Amino acid sequence: DAGVIQSPRHEVTEMGQExxxxxKPISGHDYLFWYRQTMMRxxxxxxxxxxxxxxxxxxMPEDRFSAKMxxxxxxxxxxxxxxxxxxxxxxxxxxxxxxxxxxxxGPGTRLTVT
Amino acid sequence: xxxxxxxxxxxxxxxxxxSTLRCNFSDSVNNLxxxxxxxxGQLINLFYIPSGTxxxxxxxxxxxxxxxxxxxxxxxxxxxxxGVYFCAVVFWSNxxxxxxxGPGTRLSVLx
Numbered sequence: 001d002a003g004v005i006q007s008p009r010h011e012v013t014e015m016g017q018e019x020x021x022x023x024k025p026i027s028g029h030d031y032l033f034w035y036r037q038t039m040m041r042x043x044x045x046x047x048x049x050x051x052x053x054x055x056x057x058x059x060m061p062e063d064r065f066s067a068k069m070x071x072x073x074x075x076x077x078x079x080x081x082x083x084x085x086x087x088x089x090x091x092x093x094x095x096x097x098x099x100x101x102x103x104x105x106g107p108g109t110r111l112t113v114t
Numbered sequence: 115x116x117x118x119x120x121x122x123x124x125x126x127x128x129x130x131x132x133s134t135l136r137c138n139f140s141d142s143v144n145n146l147x148x149x150x151x152x153x154x155g156q157l158i159n160l161f162y163i164p165s166g167t168x169x170x171x172x173x174x175x176x177x178x179x180x181x182x183x184x185x186x187x188x189x190x191x192x193x194x195x196x197g198v199y200f201c202a203v204v205f206w207s208n209x210x211x212x213x214x215x216g217p218g219t220r221l222s223v224l225x
Contacts (some may be wrong), residue, residue, distance in 0.1 A: 010190075102145070103147065105157040
């Protein structure tokens with residue numbers, strides 16, 4: 001398996017623009033997680049899905065953030081409108097209950113909002 | 115919710131030295147993972163270790179679930195071991211799987 005795939009790897013955008021981050025989990029995994037990492041706050045869980053259904057979105061910072069998982073092999077995290085404080089590395093991870101929850105992370109998307 | 119603590123927060127070693135990193139958690143968990151985040155930002159799985167001891171080359175880990183801690187041992191450290199080491203615990207709630215990260219230990223190995 002290719003592992004968790006994220007795109008783009010780097011994104012630079014201007015304040016106010018819409019940003020869409022994409023993730024393809026490992027085939028067969030039924031959990032998908034979105035994290036954000038910054039120097040100030042460390043690694044934060046934003047939202048996670050089980051079988052494509054959002055289970056806990058309490059980490060989503062505000063209404064400007066939304067996440068979808070239309071099928072088992074694809075998820076998006078959207079920020080609209082983006083702000084400079086959204087600059088961070090966004091990670092996607094996936095896991096499977098049968099494997100006891102061992103998580104595998106993608107390479108991350110480095111977002112810079114100017 | 116479950117609290118995860120790691121110590122020390124920072125560690126500087128000379129190449130060749132050994133070290134022990136600790137992870138404490140506040141309640142029973144189903145599983146525990148150790149990750150290494152390298153200087154390029156990649157999060158790499160090191161160990162998946164709900165209990166017992168595992169070894170992989172110069173690294174080994176021990177989890178004592180009944181006492182709510184896990185240890186990561188690095189022997190004969192190399193400069194490529196530099197980065198941040200995270201432990202993360204997994205537990206199940208009514209909503210499903212939950213995953214909590216510790217704050218990390220930043221390791222610098224000097225040549």
